[in-house]
Amino acid sequence: MSYPTVEEKLASLKITPATPHELRCMEKVSRGSYEIAVQRTADILDEGYEIFMRSSRSSMGVAGDSIVAMFSAHGDLVNASAGTYLHAIIPPIVIKYILKKYRENPGINDGDIFYTNDALYGGIHNPDQVAIMPVFHAGELVAWTAALSHTTETGACEPGGMPLSATSRFEEGMNLPPMKIGQNFRINNDIIELFSAFGIRAEANVTVDLKARCTTADRVRTRLVEMCEREGADFVTGLFRRMLIEAETGARKRLMTWPDGVYRCVTFSDAAGLKRGLIRNCFLTMTKRADHLTIDFTGTSPENLSSYNAHPQAVIGHLANYIYEYVFHDLPISSATFAPLDFIFPEASCLSPTPRAATSNAVMICTGAMSAIANCISRARFPSEDWHQTTASMGNGGNAPVIAGTSQWQMPFADMIAYTINTEGQGARCTHDGMDAYGFPWCAFGRAPDVESMENEFPMLVPFSQHWPDSGGHGKFRGGCGTTQFWSVHHVPMLFFLSIADNSSLQTPQPLFGGYAPPTVPGITIKDTKVTELLARLDDGTLDFHALIRGDFGEVQTEPNGRSARPVEADKTISVLMSTGGAGYGDPLDRDPALVQKDLLAGLCSAWSAREIYQVVWDPVRERVDVPATESAREATRKRRLARGKPYVEFEKEWSKRKPPEEIMNLYGSWPDAKPLAPVFRP
Amino acid sequence: MSTQNKIGVLNIAENLQLDLDTDTWVCGRCSCVIGSAHENVKHSLLVGERDPTEVHPPLIMGQPYSFAPNPEWVRILEFYCPSCGVQIETEYLPPGHPITYTTEIDLAALKNRLNQGEMVIENGHLKVVTT
Numbered sequence: 001m002s003y004p005t006v007e008e009k010l011a012s013l014k015i016t017p018a019t020p021h022e023l024r025c026m027e028k029v030s031r032g033s034y035e036i037a038v039q040r041t042a043d044i045l046d047e048g049y050e051i052f053m054r055s056s057r058s059s060m061g062v063a064g065d066s067i068v069a070m071f072s073a074h075g076d077l078v079n080a081s082a083g084t085y086l087h088a089i090i091p092p093i094v095i096k097y098i099l100k101k102y103r104e105n106p107g108i109n110d111g112d113i114f115y116t117n118d119a120l121y122g123g124i125h126n127p128d129q130v131a132i133m134p135v136f137h138a139g140e141l142v143a144w145t146a147a148l149s150h151t152t153e154t155g156a157c158e159p160g161g162m163p164l165s166a167t168s169r170f171e172e173g174m175n176l177p178p179m180k181i182g183q184n185f186r187i188n189n190d191i192i193e194l195f196s197a198f199g200i201r202a203e204a205n206v207t208v209d210l211k212a213r214c215t216t217a218d219r220v221r222t223r224l225v226e227m228c229e230r231e232g233a234d235f236v237t238g239l240f241r242r243m244l245i246e247a248e249t250g251a252r253k254r255l256m257t258w259p260d261g262v263y264r265c266v267t268f269s270d271a272a273g274l275k276r277g278l279i280r281n282c283f284l285t286m287t288k289r290a291d292h293l294t295i296d297f298t299g300t301s302p303e304n305l306s307s308y309n310a311h312p313q314a315v316i317g318h319l320a321n322y323i324y325e326y327v328f329h330d331l332p333i334s335s336a337t338f339a340p341l342d343f344i345f346p347e348a349s350c351l352s353p354t355p356r357a358a359t360s361n362a363v364m365i366c367t368g369a370m371s372a373i374a375n376c377i378s379r380a381r382f383p384s385e386d387w388h389q390t391t392a393s394m395g396n397g398g399n400a401p402v403i404a405g406t407s408q409w410q411m412p413f414a415d416m417i418a419y420t421i422n423t424e425g426q427g428a429r430c431t432h433d434g435m436d437a438y439g440f441p442w443c444a445f446g447r448a449p450d451v452e453s454m455e456n457e458f459p460m461l462v463p464f465s466q467h468w469p470d471s472g473g474h475g476k477f478r479g480g481c482g483t484t485q486f487w488s489v490h491h492v493p494m495l496f497f498l499s500i501a502d503n504s505s506l507q508t509p510q511p512l513f514g515g516y517a518p519p520t521v522p523g524i525t526i527k528d529t530k531v532t533e534l535l536a537r538l539d540d541g542t543l544d545f546h547a548l549i550r551g552d553f554g555e556v557q558t559e560p561n562g563r564s565a566r567p568v569e570a571d572k573t574i575s576v577l578m579s580t581g582g583a584g585y586g587d588p589l590d591r592d593p594a595l596v597q598k599d600l601l602a603g604l605c606s607a608w609s610a611r612e613i614y615q616v617v618w619d620p621v622r623e624r625v626d627v628p629a630t631e632s633a634r635e636a637t638r639k640r641r642l643a644r645g646k647p648y649v650e651f652e653k654e655w656s657k658r659k660p661p662e663e664i665m666n667l668y669g670s671w672p673d674a675k676p677l678a679p680v681f682r683p
Numbered sequence: 684m685s686t687q688n689k690i691g692v693l694n695i696a697e698n699l700q701l702d703l704d705t706d707t708w709v710c711g712r713c714s715c716v717i718g719s720a721h722e723n724v725k726h727s728l729l730v731g732e733r734d735p736t737e738v739h740p741p742l743i744m745g746q747p748y749s750f751a752p753n754p755e756w757v758r759i760l761e762f763y764c765p766s767c768g769v770q771i772e773t774e775y776l777p778p779g780h781p782i783t784y785t786t787e788i789d790l791a792a793l794k795n796r797l798n799q800g801e802m803v804i805e806n807g808h809l810k811v812v813t814t
Contacts, residue, residue: 106775260792260793261787261789263786265783268775270756278777326781375785379785379786382696383788384809385805430697504733505752505756506775507752507775513696513698514697514698514761514762514771515773516738516773519750522750523748524741549743558743558747559747559751561748586698587697587698587769587771588770589769590698638763638766638768641768641770642765642768645731645765645768646730647730647765648730652782655732659779660755660778674781
């Protein structure tokens with residue numbers, strides 16, 4: 001085996017130095033031609049992205065949880081259309097691996113299609129798969145194209161591609177190292193059969209998504225060949241090199257606007273797969289010097305015997321979700337924007353595990369890194385002229401309900417209920433609340449499907465989808481509210497259900513500048529009910545979130561939200577699905593009472609929170625805030641804080657003697673520095 | 684120090700400022716001097732510990748998971764201005780976990796860039812001077 005080392009993967013993220021030929025080509029690209037051609041690359045990629053969504057079969061692909069990208073002949077990312085920025089990081093690692101290992105055998109030729117989904121070789125996790133095609137013109141390799149998306153079935157030990165119970169990569173189904181799956185612009189039939197076999201639970205999703213990736217990569221390839229024919233291959237070569245240089249220049253210029261310093265954030269979660277326990281899922285130290293960032297994960301908990309581990313490039317991909325969306329939003333999605341960033345990963349940690357580790361839930365352990373990078377960058381950025389783009393972290397819950405079985409159309413399927421994951425609340429902004437039901441923190445442009453479409457596709461009933469009140473972290477500006485849904489099996493006798501989630505005992509995101517985090521998310525089920533009868537008598541009351549958790553429609557049972565695959569019978573069980581709210585910003589006592597009033601009237605804030613958190617005196621009859629009484633209440637609360645608060649030294653003296661209960665320390669590592677206590681053995 | 688040599692006051696957080704002329708942390712609400720900017724600002728703030736259920740109340744009674752964080756797993760630390768009580772920072776930590784040194788500005792580097800004229804402070808924020 002020759003999978004790349006961590007050092008080789010990190011080196012592949014750096015752009016290849018310009019050759020003399022590239023520099024000569026670049027000089028021939030005039031400023032005006034450059035501007036037009038950059039836009040042309042964006043148009044080509046947007047066309048590819050649209051084709052990708054329309055060609056995909058699984059919910060994530062249809063929702064646009066994907067990326068379409070083009071690369072230089074060396075494999076450096078030049079531009080992309082997204083989708084999810086997560087995928088932008090990894091293809092250069094794979095393309096550079098192909099260039100290094102496969103030039104002679106199996107060879108790199110016009111019409112070849114390469115493919116991989118293996119995180120050991122540079123992927124995110126094995127549901128995320130990429131088709132890659134070289135672009136040849138007049139016999140010369142001039143570029144590469146790629147299409148990446150998430151397919152919710154891999155033939156793992158549980159349906160849905162992200163098995164909670166996997167303890168090693170051997171339980172995660174299909175893991176393909178970079179390989180040639182087609183030539184002469186055709187996918188090999190034996191490969192399609194391989195995918196069918198691994199995807200037997202949802203063959204249509206798996207094989208159609210495979211073809212969608214290849215179709216998309218080829219469309220972008222075709223457009224680049226047309227550009228070569230129109231403008232000349234040297235023009236494309238020069239254009240790509242100039243795009244890399246401009247992107248790096250822009251990124252460095254932005255970093256120069258922040259004050260130098262060290263910024264830290266530590267985050268936690270409460271489970272790794274089905275194993276409950278405290279885990280320090282990210283200890284991030286970001287050192288900013290001039291136009292350079294060093295991002296160090298030393299102090300993160302050890303790897304574990306679950307699928308909640310992530311290889312380093314996957315972690316960096318999760319940083320890209322925030323960085324491209326909030327920091328480099330006006331620059332090309334390019335390897336060059338990450339050129340000023342270097343990374344340090346502690347060995348055998350959950351963010352840099354050993355090769356046999358299960359990583360199919362990399363996206364879940366990376367919620368810490370996603371949250372921490374938002375927090376650190378916001379701290380570095382607030383003093384700068386871009387201060388108004390400072391935000392608290394997204395909720396980064398990623399709570400993903402998976403259902404599997406046979407549909408009402410007699411089709412085997414395994415898929416996610418995409419509405420839930422695509423309606424999380426945005427982190428509070430420093431000038432506004434976070435947007436309610438903003439989207440999917442992993443996929444800024446993902447679309448929540450209509451409930452009616454989901455009910456037509458899958459054998460289920462979703463009688464309501466609504467905002468989840470109080471789900472955004474409180475603050476001067478609150479996190480955006482997430483959503484809640486009622487779900488039950490319909491049309492078929494039973495389905496399998498599992499829930500990819502954590503954080504029923506604590507939340508991962510840290511708030512910003514005095515705000516609060518979002519609440520935790522339990523797994524909620526109402527059993528032994530009769531759903532159809534319940535719906536028939538809805539004239540008697542209201543079916544909403546509060547009625548459900550109050551027990552109006554049956555006894556409520558809770559458990560950790562992360563749940564393994566289990567059968568659910570039709571008509572007898574209600575599952576309540578939740579998508580997390582964003583973290584809060586600033587002291588809640590600074591919140592404009594008028595905003596609290598607006599939230600109360602909209603049902604987004606409870607009377608309890610208005611009174612206890614925001615100290616707003618509210619007249620529910622007149623539906624007005626008593627402003628003078630509110631001011632008095634807030635001043636009294638500040639005085640209570642002064643009475644309650646202790647000087648730091650005095651507080652820390654007592655605080656540092658405490659420790660969480662021993663029974664929840666099984667995943668954490670040594671206390672408090674989270675170093676490995678023993679090696680992890682996987683047969 | 685004469686007025687013309689003054690560097691200014693920089694916004695560091697929603698309710699925290701850095702006075703670069705006196706190297707002190709200043710409350711953004713009441714303008715009191717909190718402490719030396721050469722120290723972690725948290726060392727100069729009051730710390731209040733909260734049971735997380737005081738902020739995130741349980742919504743389902745009698746069940747083990749109820750939307751409220753588990754107080755044995757996590758506590759909320761609130762950091763207040765010692766003069767006016769405004770909440771400048773919060774941090775969710777397991778009990779006894781070391782408190783994070785979240786923001787460590789390189790004062791010397793910042794002052795150097797300001798003194799060199801690379802940056803100025805406008806309306807409490809850094810502005811890069813373009814030449």
